[in-house]
Every structure is written in C-alpha cells, then in structure tokens.
Amino acid sequence: MRIPLPVFKLFWRRKMAILLNLVVLVLLSVQVMGQSAIDLADLSAFNNPGKSWRVAGAVVADLRKPNAFNIAPGKGILVNVSEEKKHGTDLYTKTEFGDVDVEFDYMMAKGANSGVYLQGMYEVQLEDTWGAKETAFGKNGGIYERWDDDRPQGNKGYEGFAPRQNASRATGLWQHIKISFQAPRFDGKGKKIQAARMILIELNGVIIHENVELSGPTRGAMGKDEKKTGPLRFQGDHGTVAFQNMKITPFDKGRTEVVPPVSRQVPVYPIFVNAYETPVFRSFMDLPDGQRVIHTVSVASNEKVHYTYDMDTGMIIQAWRGGFLDATPMWHSRGDGSSRPLGAVQRFGKPVLAIARLATAQSPWISDTTGTHFHPKGYSLDANDNPVFNYQLGGMIVTDATHALHNGEGISREISIIDPAKNLYVRLAEGASILETDKGMFVIDNNAYYVRLDDAGGASPVIREANGKKELVIPINGKVKYSILF
Numbered sequence: 001m002r003i004p005l006p007v008f009k010l011f012w013r014r015k016m017a018i019l020l021n022l023v024v025l026v027l028l029s030v031q032v033m034g035q036s037a038i039d040l041a042d043l044s045a046f047n048n049p050g051k052s053w054r055v056a057g058a059v060v061a062d063l064r065k066p067n068a069f070n071i072a073p074g075k076g077i078l079v080n081v082s083e084e085k086k087h088g089t090d091l092y093t094k095t096e097f098g099d100v101d102v103e104f105d106y107m108m109a110k111g112a113n114s115g116v117y118l119q120g121m122y123e124v125q126l127e128d129t130w131g132a133k134e135t136a137f138g139k140n141g142g143i144y145e146r147w148d149d150d151r152p153q154g155n156k157g158y159e160g161f162a163p164r165q166n167a168s169r170a171t172g173l174w175q176h177i178k179i180s181f182q183a184p185r186f187d188g189k190g191k192k193i194q195a196a197r198m199i200l201i202e203l204n205g206v207i208i209h210e211n212v213e214l215s216g217p218t219r220g221a222m223g224k225d226e227k228k229t230g231p232l233r234f235q236g237d238h239g240t241v242a243f244q245n246m247k248i249t250p251f252d253k254g255r256t257e258v259v260p261p262v263s264r265q266v267p268v269y270p271i272f273v274n275a276y277e278t279p280v281f282r283s284f285m286d287l288p289d290g291q292r293v294i295h296t297v298s299v300a301s302n303e304k305v306h307y308t309y310d311m312d313t314g315m316i317i318q319a320w321r322g323g324f325l326d327a328t329p330m331w332h333s334r335g336d337g338s339s340r341p342l343g344a345v346q347r348f349g350k351p352v353l354a355i356a357r358l359a360t361a362q363s364p365w366i367s368d369t370t371g372t373h374f375h376p377k378g379y380s381l382d383a384n385d386n387p388v389f390n391y392q393l394g395g396m397i398v399t400d401a402t403h404a405l406h407n408g409e410g411i412s413r414e415i416s417i418i419d420p421a422k423n424l425y426v427r428l429a430e431g432a433s434i435l436e437t438d439k440g441m442f443v444i445d446n447n448a449y450y451v452r453l454d455d456a457g458g459a460s461p462v463i464r465e466a467n468g469k470k471e472l473v474i475p476i477n478g479k480v481k482y483s484i485l486f
Contacts, residue, residue: 038095040246041076045093052088052236053080059107059242060437060447061172066111067240078243080114080236088236092120096229098183099251105174105244107447108140112239115144118181119230121217122196126177126241130170131407133304135162141177141203144218159215163201163208165322166304167344170409170485174244174447178202182255184226192226199255204344206322271331272342275300275324280387283330284338285317293317293351297379298339299387300324301404306341307411311376313369314354314391314400315427319411319484320345346449346486349430354400355393355415358425361462361473365427396420410485412454417478425473426480434463434470442472448486455481 043049057074071079082088102116108128115123123144137143137160145160169175179201185194201209217226234243273281279300285293285308295311307319322343329338353374356366366372377390382401389400402413415426431445440453451472453461459475474480
C-alpha cells in the first residue's frame with residue numbers, strides 16, 4: 001500500500017540562527033594581511049622529524065587491525081606510524097606563527113588518536129570516532145582547552161569545547177579541516193591582555209566551532225607560558241595518522257577587523273527540519289555543479305545518518321552524517337523549493353539509473369530513462385518505518401530498501417527484482433579511483449568512502465573504465481545487498 005508523505009514540521013531555531021549569523025559576521029570581519037599560503041609537502045619544513053615519520057605516495061587503512069596502514073612509496077603524504085610498544089614522536093614546524101589559517105587533509109587508522117597544536121600550545125583533537133553519535137571535546141574536532149590544577153582534589157581534569165555536531169568520516173578516509181586561529185595579545189610589558197581564540201573551525205565542510213576563547217594552553221603543551229608566536233605541532237605519539245595537502249597562511253601583521261556592510265547584517269532565521277518528527281522530506285536538491293534534482297526524498301535516521309533518494313532514477317545521490325536538513329531556501333520569503341543537508345555530505349555523482357540492462361559488463365551505462373519504461377511507484381514503510389521505494393523498469397517490479405546501519409557507520413541498501421531480465425546490472429559507485437582492499441570491500445574515489453558487498457547473490461563485481469573515471473557495477477539476478485560506509 002502506498003503511504004502518503006508525512007506532514008512537514010519545521011522549527012524556527014532562534015539560537016541557531018544567531019550563531020549562523022555570527023559566522024557571516026566573523027568571516028566578513030577578517031581581513032587577510034598575511035603572506036601567501038605555505039605548502040608543507042614533505043618533512044623538510046619540520047624540525048628533526050623522528051623515525052616514526054615518513055613520506056608516502058598512497059595510504060590505505062586496515063579496518064581490522066588497530067593503528068595499521070598499508071603504505072605505498074611516493075610523495076605528497078606525511079605518515080606517522082605509532083604502535084603500542086613503539087610510540088611515534090610529535091612533529092614541529094621550523095617556522096613559528098602567530099595569527100594563522102591552517103588547512104589539511106588527515107586520515108586516521110583504526111582506533112588512532114592525534115591532534116594539531118596551534119603555537120604548540122592549543123590542541124584541536126584528531127581521532128578515529130567512526131560510528132560515534134554524540135560529540136565531546138575529547139573526540140574528533142574537539143578543542144582541549146586546558147588542564148585545571150586549581151579544581152578541588154578529585155575533580156582535576158581537562159576542560160574544552162565539543163564540536164557542534166559529529167562531522168567525522170570513517171576510519172581510513174580522508175578528512176578535511178580548516179582552522180582560523182588568533183594568537184594571544186600582550187601589552188608592552190609582556191602581560192597578556194587578550195586570550196588566544198579559535199575564530200573558526202570547519203570539519204569536512206561543516207562549521208563545528210566559532211569564536212572560541214581559550215583560557216589557557218592544553219596540558220602537554222610546550223610549557224605553560226603563552227607567547228606571541230609558536231610552531232605548529234602535529235601529535236604523533238598516540239596513533240597512526242597521515243596528512244596531505246597541508247597549507248598554512250600566516251598573518252604577519254595580525255588580523256584586522258573591518259565593518260561588515262549593513263545589508264549583510266539583516267538576520268535570516270533558518271528553518272531546520274526536525275529529523276525525529278519529520279524523518280521523510282520531499283524537496284528539490286541542488287548539486288555542487290548547479291544541477292537541480294527535482295524529485296528527491298531525503299530520509300533521516302536516529303543514528304544521525306541520512307540520505308537523499310532520486311525518484312526519477314532510483315539512485316541515492318548523497319548521504320551525510322550530523323544534522324538533517326536546512327529548509328530555509330524552501331520556506332524563507334518566496335522560497336525556491338529546495339533544501340540542503342546540515343551535516344558532512346558524501347555525494348555520489350550525477351543522477352543516473354541505478355539499474356540498467358547492458359549487452360556486456362563493459363557497455364556504456366544508460367544516461368537517462370528514455371526507452372527504459374521507468375515508472376516510479378512511490379514508497380511504503382517497513383516494520384521499522386523505513387521507506388521502501390518501488391518502481392517499474394521495463395515491466396519488472398523493483399523494490400529498493402535502504403536504512404542506516406545501527407552503529408551509524410553508513411547505510412545499507414537492498415535491491416530486489418521480481419522476474420528479472422537477463423543482463424541486468426546495478427551501478428554501485430563511480431569515482432576517480434576504485435580499489436578492492438579486501439574481498440567484497442572497495443574504497444572509492446581516492447579514499448572518499450567505502451562500498452561493502454553484503455550479499456552479491458553469487459555474482460562478481462566489475463571495476464571498469466567509464467568517461468575517464470572508474471565505475472563499480474555488478475550483475476543482479478533477483479537481489480543484491482550492499483553498504484555504503486563513510
């Protein structure tokens with residue numbers, strides 16, 4: 001039975017609106033006065049790198065073994081290998097910095113822990129927190145503010161700031177972080193008159209901190225005395241970690257403030273979709289290349305892992321972790337009918353048919369539904385209230401069921417076909433690279449996400465060339481089940 005979509009329930013979130021408006025004002029108030037970005041591509045920029053550090057060309061994590069990487073020779077990636085009985089060492093830049101923007105990709109091995117210290121003093125935590133629902137200052141993206149020795153006996157410990165939401169990615173995937181830091185200020189006698197500050201931290205495209213004042217250095221910092229400048233420090237003694245695309249933009253004369261235009265100060269209060277009360281939401285969805293997908297259904301989960309399904313092709317076009325949807329573009333003023341994900345998004349390319357009939361496994365994928373007799377038939381709800389999408393394809397009935405994995409590590413999808421025709425294939429993934437790391441486990445698009453085959457129905461997947469990229473396809477004879485891990 002076809003069940004109608006739930007009634008839209010949207011919430012005005014004034015506090016969140018104020019925070020989002022502050023982001024705009026903060027970004028507008030920072031004027032670049034520094035030099036060009038410094039690219040740290042090898043170990044020559046660091047003081048006395050220990051033996052645990054090396055330069056590599058490619059890195060793949062072993063998901064079954066803690067602190068384990070498979071490392072290929074080459075250039076461009078800095079790798080630290082830290083084992084339980086043989087700890088690595090920290091890495092310090094030769095150059096010292098005051099106000100600075102820091103940006104890099106990092107990859108965590110299973111169970112690994114690391115961090116980046118601004119001025120060698122103030123730590124932003126880097127950690128393998130795959131599957132964690134909640135955030136904390138000790139988890140990935142958190143800020144360790146200081147160790148408080150002045151608390152009463154038995155209550156001593158760290159203080160810090162948790163990320164706004166969990167925007168982390170899976171073990172062994174590249175994550176991207178941007179940090180804008182302002183150093184402490186001192187008067188002419190060397191007395192601190194203004195605390196250090198994390199102006200903005202963005203993790204995997206999501207703002208997780210802004211305008212955070214730091215009362216003091218993290219325990220384990222380079223001494224307790226705060227200074228005008230200090231090196232960047234990359235922690236290497238707590239786990240195996242890799243870095244690439246490391247760029248530093250210093251502000252030699254400090255940051256200066258400018259008054260933002262009055263027109264940009266007019267508040268726009270965002271309208272967020274509550275995932276618990278409106279777990280299924282229909283809207284337009286705009287892709288980064290400007291394409292608008294007009295018949296999408298976005299589905300939320302209690303695991304805080306969500307996805308968007310294209311009713312016109314039967315394709316999952318994106319999945320994300322964190323908040324559900326921002327419907328401000330749809331409902332603010334006259335609106336344009338679109339919504340956008342609130343969390344860290346993994347996109348899967350332009351919408352194409354999820355299932356196609358091909359002459360061979362190497363035949364070009366069908367670019368649209370013309371001549372395929374593709375007819376959407378809506379969706380029903382399973383016993384756990386997860387949507388099950390249905391459509392016809394060339395006279396066949398397709399059932400497409402997707403749900404979040406119980407541990408929040410990704411989504412699981414099962415496609416079933418009644419009386420399937422011959423030579424049917426399911427397109428599982430597309431990317432610049434596709435590598436099988438274990439039987440039935442593939443890492444996609446230069447370590448962007450994983451595809452795991454859970455039930456191939458006896459069929460063998462095929463990695464093939466397609467329009468300058470790689471595609472992962474598999475024959476389907478009744479059913480195929482797989483997971484997207486990110």
